[in-house]
Amino acid sequence: MKKAIEITGLTKIYKNGRGISDLNLEVDQGDIFGFLGPNGAGKTTAMKMMAGLIRPDSGDVKIFGASVLDSYVRAMKDVGCIIETAESYPYLTANENLKLFARFYPGVDQNRIDECLKITGLFKYKNEKSEKFSLGMKQRLGVAAAILSRPKLLILDEPLNGLDVEGMLDMRALIKRLAEEEGTTFFISSHLIHDVELTCTRIGVVYGGKLVNVEYTRNILSDYASLENYFVSEVDRNGRV
């Protein structure tokens, strides 16, 4: 099977000593990959390098075979992402924001923009400036922007941030629907273990800047009572007192 993501020897160490070191990982097409780890474990750093926002000290990330370092445009052609926080231009309406993003993708028209606004429940607020939006609504707009181009890969850093219960359920359903119907691959980081357990098909645990284990969710749940137990055991095994 063709790999959606191939990460080899990815390293980025900040001046404070934190970061991520020698990350090697492959994500298959169609996977919903959960990237789990405590705060400061290096999840966002890894995702930023995957999206080309920061340069690694060493290593490379290939997305559908194209290197983020050498062929950025080709690598990002089929990628949608939310990194750290879902941002939008506050002085533009939801519709204007999406129109701006749509310019980078030839196939995206107003119908698709409306469709994305409907999927994320923002259609009735399409002409409101995003500065007036709540955190959850901004997150929904970020999701609408990420799925706008019908990407083959979605990199989502804490996609459930700020969402209410209904929003979380919608998001979970959306992820599953896109994975099943359109074969979209997901790379999701989250600290909400329960949601990761319900959504992701494969899980990688990152701790202290290192990837400590990668396993299929079904295998984990056959050995452990819950993903939380597995996570605690992995973290304990890797030096947490």
Add this chain to the structure above:
Amino acid sequence: MVGFKAAFLNETTKLLKKKKILAAAVLSVLAVMIGQVAVTAIKHGFGLRVVGSTEFPLVVLSIFIYTILPLFATFVAIDMFNGEFSSNTMKITLTRPVTRFGVYSAKVLTLALFIAANLLFVMMFSFVAGLLFNPSSASWLGIVRIVLAYSSSFLPVFVFSLLVVWFCNLLRGGLSVFFLSILVFVGFKFLDIVLSHYSSFFITSMFDWYTLWISEKINVFKILRQLLILLGSGIMFFTAGFYLFDRKDI
């Protein structure tokens, strides 16, 4: 260049949606109106004819090019770079299928467009104002001189704004960039006086190079020398700014 067109259209849209462009237009109109009122007051109060209709835009330009234009070009540059870095919106564009060079060039081109549009707006407005208050002294040669002066004024201001863009990528805070730009602006003016032999190397001293273009006897060699210095400086500032922008961790 992949994604450049989209990035450029987006930058232009963002600029138009912001209030800075409106503020620049209002201040430009005010400057022209105050200038015209002053000229008319002197004319009627003291009986002195200060400027004719086609000279008025040149008087406006001599003030405008040292005040509002570089000030707003600096604001726009800071907003495009430091503003987007600090509000975390830079990553919106940088995670799209477009190279960093494409994004950087689109921003610089939008800045150039802003300067050109501002010059064009003031030129037309001051010309109409001059014509309305003193219609008898209009001439075709005068109009050609106005167009030449305003067109040639674009380059030194644009090169200065490229220097600001470099500062934007060198320093983190917009306020630091603003004060450094003012310091450099004033410093260059001072050096222009103290080291007048080297004045061509201080970009701000060339803000009035339009006078070379409209003088009675055109000094081609001096124009060419200053043009090459401006182009060389512009290329260096552009490249230095891009070098930093390309390596920036977001």
